Amino acid sequence: MGLTYRRRLLIVLISIVVLSAGGLLIKRLLLPKSFGVYGPYRADAIAEAALVPIRHGTNASCLKCHPYEAKIHKKGRHQAISCEFCHGTFADHVTDGKKSGTLPVKKEKEITTLCLRCHNTEIKARHEEVIKTVAMPDHLKNQNVKLTNNCNQCHHVHAPLKYINRAKQITGMMEAGL
Amino acid sequence: MKRRSFIKQVLNGSIAGSLYLVWPMSANSLDVPEQIPGIRGKEYDSLNREFAFIVDITRCIGCGSCCVADKREYDVPEGNYRTWVERYVKGFSDTIYVDSPHGGLDGYQTPRSDIKEKVRDTFFVPKLCNMCKEAPCVQVCPVGATFKSPDGFVLVDEKRCVGCSYCIQACPYSVRFLHPKKKVADKCTWCYQRVRKGLLPACVQVCPTHARKFGSMKDETSEVYQILKGPGVLTVLRKEMGTYPALYYKGARREVI
Numbered sequence: 560m561g562l563t564y565r566r567r568l569l570i571v572l573i574s575i576v577v578l579s580a581g582g583l584l585i586k587r588l589l590l591p592k593s594f595g596v597y598g599p600y601r602a603d604a605i606a607e608a609a610l611v612p613i614r615h616g617t618n619a620s621c622l623k624c625h626p627y628e629a630k631i632h633k634k635g636r637h638q639a640i641s642c643e644f645c646h647g648t649f650a651d652h653v654t655d656g657k658k659s660g661t662l663p664v665k666k667e668k669e670i671t672t673l674c675l676r677c678h679n680t681e682i683k684a685r686h687e688e689v690i691k692t693v694a695m696p697d698h699l700k701n702q703n704v705k706l707t708n709n710c711n712q713c714h715h716v717h718a719p720l721k722y723i724n725r726a727k728q729i730t731g732m733m734e735a736g737l
Numbered sequence: 738m739k740r741r742s743f744i745k746q747v748l749n750g751s752i753a754g755s756l757y758l759v760w761p762m763s764a765n766s767l768d769v770p771e772q773i774p775g776i777r778g779k780e781y782d783s784l785n786r787e788f789a790f791i792v793d794i795t796r797c798i799g800c801g802s803c804c805v806a807d808k809r810e811y812d813v814p815e816g817n818y819r820t821w822v823e824r825y826v827k828g829f830s831d832t833i834y835v836d837s838p839h840g841g842l843d844g845y846q847t848p849r850s851d852i853k854e855k856v857r858d859t860f861f862v863p864k865l866c867n868m869c870k871e872a873p874c875v876q877v878c879p880v881g882a883t884f885k886s887p888d889g890f891v892l893v894d895e896k897r898c899v900g901c902s903y904c905i906q907a908c909p910y911s912v913r914f915l916h917p918k919k920k921v922a923d924k925c926t927w928c929y930q931r932v933r934k935g936l937l938p939a940c941v942q943v944c945p946t947h948a949r950k951f952g953s954m955k956d957e958t959s960e961v962y963q964i965l966k967g968p969g970v971l972t973v974l975r976k977e978m979g980t981y982p983a984l985y986y987k988g989a990r991r992e993v994i
């Protein structure tokens with residue numbers, strides 16, 4: 560039994576329509592919503608990326624509740640240093656505007672290690688115009704202090720020259736230019 | 738609709754609307770000053786935003802603050818780094834020695850002891866996502882999980898990524914890694930969620946010497962706009978790859994790749 564030309568043509572046309580409709584349906588089912596708004600990706604993913612929780616605040620968020628530290632920190636040479644680098648993140652300390660955890664305080668040798676991350680002449684890569692560096696233990700020897708001393712025994716960690724300058728004022732060394 | 742119910746609905750709507758404006762601010766404790774001007778308080782039109790990142794190598798002291806901040810912000814798994822700091826040592830024989838112990842997370846406390854020749858220069862190079870305009874990672878992703886958003890950020894759609902690692906191989910800067918827990922590709926996002934809230938990326942925010950600079954290119958008063966407009970020499974990494982990064986380096990020697 561042979562099909563007529565018209566019938567064959569009809570079968571071909573119907574299968575084209577059915578296949579393309581099926582293809583479009585499958586595409587719609589498989590592709591996620593918002594795919595292709597800006598390009599071949601899910602546009603909603605941009606909004607989702609903006610919703611990732613923030614863990615670091617700013618210095619302003621810390622100093623708001625710590626006025627004593629704020630007063631010293633803002634005046635000192637370390638004013639550009641982020642609170643959170645030394646102390647830990649804002650999110651570990653405050654949740655929904657309330658204190659939720661205590662940040663550990665660095666002690667003794669940890670302080671010296673922390674200071675030497677930046678103020679270390681040994682590395683020979685830190686430009687004097689960017690940061691003042693010292694070599695250990697030469698610095699301790701030159702200042703005639705015990706070699707076991709930690710940095711914070713002479714330098715206030717928030718304002719490193721606070722005590723040094725005060726001592727120089729009292730002893731008159733400032734005027735003498737020493 | 739009755740007049741009474743209409744008024745009720747309008748009132749409810751306005752109360753809910755005003756709460757919606759106030760609520761997210763107090764919940765996130767984001768009542769801190771804006772760091773990138775012109776983002777808060779208006780609708781974010783991603784088609785009309787552009788950002789640039791500049792790393793000033795002459796100011797980087799290799800303290801690793803940025804690496805620590807990055808690890809804390811995203812809880813990056815051990816052994817993977819979204820950003821890291823490399824130490825370049827150049828000898829007088831023009832040999833380059835590069836190392837990055839623990840990605841610079843512990844800082845650089847001691848000089849390199851294994852170099853026999855006289856050292857000509859030592860410097861630090863922070864590395865992070867280059868946010869290429871022609872990103873190879875976006876081109877190769879088979880499922881459309883990595884994309885370039887209209888505001889210029891190359892991001893990863895975690896829900897769509899199948900973890901095939903193709904993008905990790907494609908990235909010329911090796912900034913991508915397979916997250917061992919989530920089993921999806923992960924990378925530096927220039928802290929997209931912070932930028933959208935008007936805050937600087939975490940690494941920029943903690944940098945003590947202001948070696949990392951970030952800002953809007955649509956704001957003519959921003960520092961990065963002024964630097965890119967000015968005559969100073971800026972370079973990008975692997976220019977020959979034709980990726981057109983939005984991350985620029987200031988003061989980078991030609992050995993830096």
